[in-house]
Amino acid sequence: MGAADAAEPPRPLGLVSSVVNDTLEFYRWTWSIRDKRVDDWPLMQSPFPTLTISTIYLLTVWLGPKWMKTREPFQLRFLLVVYNFGMVLLNFFIFKELFLSSRARGYSYVCQTVDYSDNVYEVRIAAALWWYYVSKGIEYLDTVFFILRKKFNQISFLHVYHHFTMFTLWWIGIKWVAGGQAFFGAQMNAFIHVIMYMYYGLAACGPKVQKYLWWKRYLTILQLVQFHVTIGHTALSIYIDCPFPKWMHWGVIFYAVTFIFLFGNFYYRTYKLPKEPIKNGKIANGAVANGVSKPENNAVVENGKKQKKGKAKGE
Template sequence: MEIVTHLINDTIEFYKWSLTIADKRVEKWPLMGSPLPTLAISSMYLLFLWVGPKFMQNREPFQLRKTLIVYNFSMVILNFFIFKELFLAARAAGYSYLCQPVNYADDVNEVRMAAALWWYYVSKGVEYLDTVFFILRKKFNQVSFLHVYHHCTMFTLWWIGIKWVAGGQSFFGAHMNAAIHVIMYLYYGLAAFGPSIQKYLWWKKYLTIIQMIQFHVTIGHTALSLYIDCAFPHWMHWALIGYAITFIILFGNFYYQTYRRQPRREAPPKGGKAVANGIANGIANGVSPATNGVSKLEEKQAVVENGRRKRRGRAKREVAPPYRDRNTAGAQTLDPDPTHARFFVPEDFRAPSSGSIMPSPVLSTQL
């Protein structure tokens, strides 16, 4: 118990010391006097993740079409405003995109930069509504670990960023991310109009690609700053690199699972029938791919169908035993059911001596 008490006291002392090097310009700004409001909002968010699904369990999902349209386009406007302010403030203050230390002066352009970054921090708190809308619409599958991790950590960590480094190199990542969020919320806003617009939104997966590029650029830019020993807090550099790596892993896994992963082949049950669908997903046109379009007779003579509907009322024709080509080593056994072929072999082609079917090059033609 004494160790725990000692650890708590050390943490409090460290926090008091850190306040002495915090940015005095933002001390009186909303939410910036103490971390408690930010932590309280984030705690309420996490609590809603647990309470929300229980509340909606026996209720119909809310239809929030108009609300989502207004919300998403409002986020487009907010992020565009942040992007514009960061760009104009950086240009007016003569910022360098390679190395820019923090200027804690009360210069009008530096204060404008700090204010733009504060709005960026606030926008991350507003984005908690993304999750609220998912739960109210019972889109529980959308509330993934990546989604929660991204929303919860961004709001909390950017409070730290504004409190101690509201300017300098901090503007680079926020500037890039705000631009991406303009495109992202534009997509969500258009998608909220329904199927009439959604059919034109073919570029969804490229949003994930752009986000992953953003994280790689962030790592490269931060590593360059460390290499040239830029006069920006190194702890912030390393924190950015570590944070970006987690996003590369999580977004990369999301992209693979969503757009790259192929469905697994499902083996047919013993004695059952493999239902073919005519697509190249490991289930060929009613036959095993290993037989080059011709199915082999198994020990139990399991019939493999090719997904074609049989005509009703048609008498089933008796078929002679399968033919083997004696002149070919390892010859394949032809399917005894001629309906597996695209073209049938007429009865006139039967050899009168044995009654077997003459070989035909069109058997088991791919449909």
């Protein structure tokens, strides 16, 4: 064996070293093409604050129900009204900024490249997208309120997957493509969330308002339409070879497909399957997301049990 052979590192070690070096090189390259306009914006210097918040969220989903198990549920009616209508205002602001700024800039709804300039409208679009990303972090409170109110049946895989991935993945969107094609999906979703949180806010107002909220199922239909439109819009961009990052296009399509399956399953189970009768004080398929479950005979419904007298903790 020669001296050169003896100096060669073992094969597994060389493979690991090569993978690490390639990963670091890829990381440096991706960082070089980031949107430098957002470097100094809150939460954008590094992915770790976003990952930390999302990790705390998952821990809350796991530990929260255990902590509330022996405690009385909070009703939080006033807080829910304030929160939901606050989210209506935030999402309307995002929609308004994206719509007006993209129109002033002459954005195309078919193909729009990212403009990383400091043009006032481009910066407004980037800022609106940043607020959209932040709103997804604020929406983690949806789950916190479910836990405090002991609405554990609402914390489904779809609910957690939706909230966790939207906030976490949109950090990537803001860091690299805070403009261009990204405006369309965020604008459409913000508009739908205006309607959605309006519904939740009205539902939280109590029985006198809830009797008019017959249109909940159409929110799910609207969301499913949104995902199909997203796939069609993105597929068209790929077909015409729109100069927008292809990895983002394919990522959006895959992500939208997962939502179609999950929301479609939710719609089928909630509105198509025969509803089970009331058993042992529990109502099957009967809760209102982030609102207040519709009471019967003026009873307060909490955690599947009716209480005609007294108030829930925190009311």
